[in-house]
Amino acid sequence: VNLQTSVAGVALSSYLMNASGPKCTTAEELNIIGHSQAAAIVTKSCTFEARQGNPEPRYRDLPLGSIQSMGLPNLGYQAYLDMVPSLKAMGKPVVISISGFSIAENRTMVTAFQQSDADLLEVNFSCPNIPGKPQIAYDFEQTEAALSQLCQLGDKPIGIKLAPYFDMSHFESMAAIIKRYPVKFITCVNSIGNTLVIDPETESPVIKPKGGYGGLCGDYIKPIGLANVRAFRQLLGDDMGIIGVGGIKTGSDAFEYLLAGADAVQIATCFEKEGPSCFQRIEQELSDFMAKKGYQQLSDAKGKLKAL
């Protein structure tokens, strides 16, 4: 089955890539992604200065995924700017994730990457793990203010990484704002922020930052990711690039996101746990799954979730 696709006019050799977050902070980690079957190289969200991130333990594997409050550890945006040429040399699109602490910081970083050879800029509006910093995506006025400053800084497509929404009125409010700006793609969803996992033996949380509150990832959040992709596809129409993420670990998971309307998908927790072989495995499973149903290409099934 032909799994070629595109997001915001950038051609992708297949439907799957890594998600910003796991195993994409250092040049070595990004090289591994570049040499894997992943269709693009997506970087860890970068900040103006390098960061150590939150105190440990800040990550915990769970039976159906993980909880983490990494606190945006990264090398600082200049380091990723410097890496772009070597990442591009691996022959696949480079997606830079940007997560500044203010509109001014995001403006500076977006402007810098607009002058680089990066292909897509994914501005993260949804980091849930910085103590005292609310997620921009949950503040519609902040979102509007940010988009008014970040979308006209160059001709590289700008996308936003969204937090999960849980109310139809929020899907509608967010879609109305997005439609007012030249946002070329959205990535749905980030982890579910501020969840709490307790260990009844130690009678304490399983991670240290923020009293144990962290982002929930993996199987737990697939139904939320699917709902967000479907809602925004219906509200934003076919021209918006939509990247689905959340709980994908098999070909049929990826197919579910296709039915919901995703143009491409990102793999986070499964990549964290399984390593780079997950991309080839899931891609093969998706191809086999679609072939069995008689589909030849992604557009045969994209957005075609049937009514019951």
Ligand SMILES: C=Cc1c(C(=O)O)[nH]c(=O)[nH]c1=O
């Ligand atoms: C960019 C910071 C993020 C982090 C983090 O670095 O803690 N974790 C998430 O689940 N989502 C994020 O967006």
